[in-house]
Amino acid sequence: MAAVRKKKNFSLKVLSRNPDDYKRETKLDIHKAPQNPESYLHPFAVEREYKRALNATKLERVFAKPFLCGLEGHRDSIEALAKFPTRLSHVLSSASDGEIRLWDLTTKKCLSHVPAHDGVVHSLCAHRSGNFFLSCGQDTNIKLWACSEEGEINPEPVRTILNKYVYQSIDHHEKEDMFVACGQSLDLWVGDRAQPYQSYKWGLDSMHFVKFNRTETHLVAACADDRSIMLYDTRGGAGVSKLVMRLKSNAISWNPMQAFVFTAACDDYNLYTYDIRNLRMATNKHEDHIAAVMDVDYAPTGKEFATAGYDRAVRIFNHTDGHSRDVYHTKRMQRVNHIMWSMDNKYILSGSDEMNVRLWKARASEKLGVLKPREKTAINTAERLKRTFKDHPEIQRISRHRHLPRLIYHYKQEHQDIKESQKRKESNRRFHSKPGAVPHVPERKKQVVDVKE
Template identity: 40%
Template sequence: MKVKVISRSTEEFTRERCQDLQKVFRNYDPNLRTLEKAVEYTRALNAAKLEKIFAKPFIGAMDGHIDAVSCMTKNPNHLKGIFSGSMDGDIRLWDLATRKTVNQFPGHQGAVRGLTTSTDGDRLLSCGTDCTVRLWKVPVLKMIDPNESNEDYSQPLAVYVWKHAFWAIDHQWDGNLFATAGAQVEIWDQNRSEPINTFEWGKDTTVSVRFNPGEPDLLATSASDRSIAIYDLRMSSPARKLIMQTKTNAICWNPMEPMNFTAANEDCNCYTYDGRKLNEAKLVHKDHVSAVMDIDYSPTGREFVTGSYDRTVRIFPFNGGHSREIYHTKRMQRVFCVRFSCDASYVISGSDDTNLRLWKAKASEQMGVLLPREKRKLEYLDAVKERYKHLTDVKRIVRHRHLPKPVYKAAALRRTMIEAEKKKDERRRAHSAPGSMPVQPFRKRRIIKEEE
């Protein structure tokens, strides 16, 4: 004999934290909810306004260096650790949670120009203008007692001396090799005192070098002769070279799309290229009003952060032409280096005023633990803002930013100059023979020539 009974679980009808509150069930039939679009638009507008109210991106400054911060690197094995090097030869390991120095690595006699960590995260490599590359052992943050001395980590494991000053360094993503940039591009092995390979294309100084995250034998460099070159360690000669109208200060590969890289240029713009097709840029990222000094991609590959000579930090979407966020303070000077944290939640910037600054990647993000209902609410508001972002009021509120007065005036002047140049080209084309002045897009016009 079968008996049918009604079984109701308490969890299905009450909220997760408050057992005395009933869940609210809604019927999403559009025939019953005729004003749904109007309600969602109002929610999107309120969410955009609240985002501006709660936007407090600056977390704190890390003070300790006595000269300008020139370079930074992060450790893939330790989420809260960041290394920084300054112009007086000082290298420090910082704990982002406490914003204090954990350890110092003395030894360089001149400016530290490059920092990188090995594949396993146990070794730190530094290079500088004193013609040396130093290999350090990395301390584990949780094992360090601040009351004890860290003498084991203050002496380098190895010192590589060479003929010329170094301007950049980067380690292979998978392997024991690392590359240095200077008068030439040298490939080093940690177990050898001299470089195992040397690349040279032109006689000018190489200012940056980055290994490809997807293809360990591929690396990209930029030089002071305005060139961007791609080298393959399996070949005896360089692979591709690109010459632009202005110098490129830094290069960064997209970790999720390793065929693409973005170059930070002196002409205030960033250019995203496909490494397989260098005759034109895929995208031009505009907004800075002075030279872009450094660039770093988020671990997700969806955003990148830039630091500029105009004393601002900007965050760009990887497929957007304009920045979604700008960070600045009254005391921050020219920004020489920027990095995303390993969890893509924070941005660290190093500037000329000897400070490292910690920022939130999302200015209005709530710090701390969120309940499941709070997470769902925030996700819903983000989806609503995304849905109505093209409408006038929502777009205006989301895009509005307060800029420092010098940056605001420089941006207005830059717009005037670009409009004048555009009008001049149009008039010159109108008074020339048809076809004598071909129209060329900006992403191609900035490239002088490409060599193979």
């Protein structure tokens, strides 16, 4: 009898691979590599990412070349800069000889120029429509100029307003046909009126800077020679509040994303950020300049602002930081009078005493031009790694290092010693006095003398 064979259980395992996981869509694509995100398979992931962050930080400093070009053509020191709200590539500049020039940033050339005033052109501002701009000069005139889309300035002004005294600054409303000019008083001009619609005066001293709020468009801030900053509402007949400081403020800039915040550039080498809801103490103090700060302008994002210094340097601050994140300078640059951030958030323009308008990159190591998707991904990955490891000592040292001119370097050390000496003296006085006799006053409050409402 034949033996009965038992059938054994048989199983067959088949390998299944999805072609989408390893095949390229075209021959130009890179080969796909399989990845396993399990942490136990990557024991040196943190060390590898730290090395990539360190290399990215070093490359950022290697490629940090912010200066792009100098817009040459003026025959005297630069007195004012202005940008159009509806144009990205056109900017205006004026000089002490009364000439106004219109520049095209794409070609880096002057499109047109006009002898606008007899003497210094104190201030410029663009009209809300974008086809006109206003200027005020030493000859006590306010002039309205027509400007075509191609950049041609009409040689004859559209309108001329004769005044009794000189206006130092001018600014146009964001939405309505009105503008303000300041000198011995703050005057509000509406439409085609031959006389000011409203005049404001708070104190005896004259004003030298005025700026509309870009969000709360009826709110105006002005800097006066009596060390005060005054807030006005154009819908009323009197001032809203007045802040008196220890030293004079040269310019202010409203934060475009926070309507109640502005930053003031002062003669005490610092900038102060205020909230108009509480002017008795600054919300932040921004240091690093070694001379008076002449001008300040916010980026369109509201997260950064650029400053122009008497110390022949341009600095860039994050709006929440007390120290600058970058400093720009050149060998031949003299006192920087004016600063302006472009509307596309990519460039910074500075005007200085040696008759030159300079064009800078807002981020010193940024690559200009069209970026491929792989380049954008690599840049975003490097930025994320740098933020992750920014507090490591080596990365922090490399990212903060800057080559400074000898004058700025030595004066910065001297100012640091002076500040430490003052703090030490105040601490000793408080220690050797009765409790409460020498109260502790925050640094952000020391410069405030009085607030009037």
